[in-house]
Amino acid sequence: MMILLYIFIGIAVIQLAYYLGVFGQFAFAKAQKITPKRIPISVIVCAKNEEENVANFIPLLAEQNYPDFEIVLIDDASGDNTLEIFEQFEKQYSNVRLVKVENNEAFWGNKKYALTLGIKAAKKEYLLFTDADCYPTSKDWITAMSSQFTMQKTIVLGYGKYEKITNSFLNKIIRFENVLTTINYFSWAKLGQPYMGVGRNMAYKKEEFFNVNGFIDHMQIRTGDDELFINQAANGKNTTIAFTPESFSISKAKTSFSDFFNQKRRQIATANYFPIMDQLRLGIFYASQLTFVLMAAILLAFQYEWIIVLSIFLVRYIVAWTVVGFSAGKLKENDLKWWFPIVEIVLIFTQANAYFTNLFSKPIHWK
Template sequence: MLTITFYAFVAVVVIQLFYYLGIFGKFAFAKPQQTTPKRVPISVIVCAKNEAENVAKFVPLLAEQDYPDFELVLIDDASSDNTLDLFEGFEKQYPNIRLVKVENNEAFWGNKKFALTLGIKAAKHEYLLFTDADCRPDSKNWIREMSSCFTKEKTIVLGYGAYEKLPGFLNKLIRFETLLTAVQYFSWAKAGRPFMGVGRNLAYKREEWLNVRGFMDHMKIRSGDDDLFINQAAKGKNTTVCYTPDSFTHSEPKTSFKEWFTQKRRHVSTSGHYKTSDKMQLGAFYASQLLFILLAAVLLAFQYQWMIVAGIVAFRYLVAWLSLGFSAGKLREKDTVYFYPVFEFALIFVQLNVFFSNIFSKPVHWK
């Protein structure tokens, strides 16, 4: 049995090396991105529901972007606080703001996709740039950097939505998980197999949205206005990535484990609706992470070929550390990989709990 376990361990490590070098390496070891400014007319779309505190801080940062031709489409999704009042005030203050008011609709009650659909239809420009109401762009050049990646062929742009740096283990764990997710969707996009994006920083041409009938195929799934759309519409030929520092957005992370765990449950439940091939590649990666730790622990506990096993473990961690380290450098998240083995183990534990929790109950979506 130990011999079989050893060969299974070697196979798992090979799978891990395939991911960290063959796939993630396409992003990790790529040259720094250089962009050429364009003057593509852009509609920036922000959907908010009861986000008064955030929109008060971040809407001016969006409205005052340094870009020659853009509008800011603000969608109030039937807020019960004073979000709409703030939007109306900003509409009077900034001439480039277009306001969309969403009334509660029994058929689409609390469905963000319905609100976004109205906003997309109201936008006057064909190129659309999305962010969330609790996000801030890292610079006044955010629109310029994201729009610079559009070409005649590349009509979907995946950006990076980071989280603010705060003290504590949970914050670093959240940011490490965000880094790992970004490395995956950037790398697979570079490999010609895009599978997701994040609504905190995402751009596409409206025709891509129309080609897949908007959100109609997954309208009943409350989440996934970003990743389910990208999973459906993105192809190797029409998708590119943007990871210049000025293109990043930042939002405030959860500050309690319970809130973050609930958020992760929503994300994982949404990924269950991805294409089968994408679910398989994601499942293979996370399963190989778990099996790597379990099989290595068994072999080392019984001291079976322990020097070889220890050497393989060290080599695998070195490769993973380098791959994620170079990626973290590009995304300005270097401090999250200093204790990579600890974060990896913690994430595996969280993912297992999320998996079993979602089996017995469904997470709540949107607001």
Template sequence: MLILLLYFFIFIVVVQLVYYLGIFSNFAFAKAQKITPKRIPVSVIVCAKNEEENALAFVPLLAEQNYPDFEIVLIDDASSDNTLEVFEAFEKQYENVRLVKVQNNEAFWGNKKYALTLGIKSAKKDYLLFTDADCYPTSKDWITAMTSQFTMHKTIVLGYGGYEKISKSFLNKIIRFETVLTAVQYLSWAKAGHPYMGVGRNLAYKKEEFFNVNGFINHIQIRSGDDDLFINEAAHSENTTIAYTPESFTYSKPKTTYKEWFIQKRRHVSTANHYKTIDKIQLGIFYSSQFLFFTTAIILLSWQFQWMIVVGLVVARYIAAWTIVGSTARKLKENDIKFWFPVVELALILLQMNIFIRNILSKPVHWK
């Protein structure tokens, strides 16, 4: 049995190396990206529900963008706080801000996709740039950096949305590491010609792409997925590209308790169950191989079976993974994450298994 387990462990290590060195290296070792400014008219779309404080802090940063032709479409999704009043004040303050008021609809009660659809249809520009109400751009050239990647054929741009750093917080390191690991996956696959998801915190596409797939209609009954399920359906190798200059990044305030983050991740994982079959398979293989790498290594080492071979394979896998993660973290300005890689990775794998089991037993909560 132990010799069979060793062969299985070798296979798992090979799978991990294929992912890290064969796929994720597409982004990790990609050359620095250049910004070629374009004068594409853009509608920046922000959908908010009970985001009064974040709207006050971050909408002005959008209004101050250094870009010649853009509007900001603020969507209030039937908020119960003062978000609507804040948006109304911004509409009066800035000439290029327009407000879309969403009333609760019996057929689409509390559905963010319904609110976004109204905002997209009201947008006056042909190119749409999305972010969340709790997000902010890293520079005044965010719109320029994201739209610079549009071409005649590349009409979907996937960007990076990170989280603020909180010192002396292990949870924050887990959150930011998970964000980097997710980013290297969807950005690498997109660069390799197989885009499968994007993040609504930083995403752009031409309006016609929305109507080409009839908007969110094919997954309107799924409360989440206005970003990743849309990209999973609409994106392909010919129409999708990525933006990864530092000026193109956005940042959000991270969760500060394990419970809040756990609920958020349960929602994200449940949405991935609705991806295309091929995408679910490639994600399932990667995350399963991560878990199996640790479990089989621990079993073999506990029995001290061919321990020199096992240790050699563990070291080889760690060198490859650490190199890719480190290069990605540096590119995404999350450099400190690489120093915590071994500990944070193991903690994340254990939490992910917990999330997987919990999602089987009960459904997670979605949009506010």
């Protein structure tokens, strides 16, 4: 048991190092300011069978307060009325550009192929991405995201919120997981080691796409138009983050645990293609989370040095809760921080379950 205690202490140190040394970079960062720029922006939206969402959300994009932007709508061979709705928007708004993607046997069902055509069709120098089921939190979304561009910073990682559903514990789990993921990739980006972004809200200069030959190195992988691309193209010199409230986007959260679980499986499957050092950084954190909880439970169950174990357990939770609380405040998710002790346990075992499930079967990807 003594050896187990020493291992438990070592894992606690690892956890504290992550929360204070890594996640603290974002949690305790100074508030951002928006300095409007007149950068020409192409907002890119790729949709496949999203007729209801695009009908509701594209007009919100068209109403943005920004002097120089176009909207590139990509219909990825939809089987519903998405294309017809896009054609109506093209007639209605002078700054809408439509890209029609037909099924291609070599790239069937591959979102990256559709996005590549849209990026090539974009007329502006800077590209801002969101998904068909997303909408901006304000009419200054483009202004807020583009304000973080500089001569050196040509990739901007934003925050994609999920809609709040009252009295739904699953919704709290999904939103909290999203907050923790954002804290993770925001913090590593601030440390100069960006490893991913989310397609719901990110931007980059078009030349960054062509500098790495687009998605060619991972075109055969159905996911990763955001994570794998950013992992390849981003570095400490060219990447920054945007976390002013005006820069957020919002999308609908999953409403069933099975859908959420499958989403987690896809994220984990995509992360398997990260470089080994990124996998290690992520793997060590998630493994130490799980091991910390399990070892604490075993040591407390046997009441072995329980005062020491309980003290370490509480210190770790107070530190983690503080860091997550400050981060959630920056992301305007204050209601979630009170659920941290409960939701974290659920997420730890959900993550582990998704990882082991992926060892025996492959998740389903783009529609």
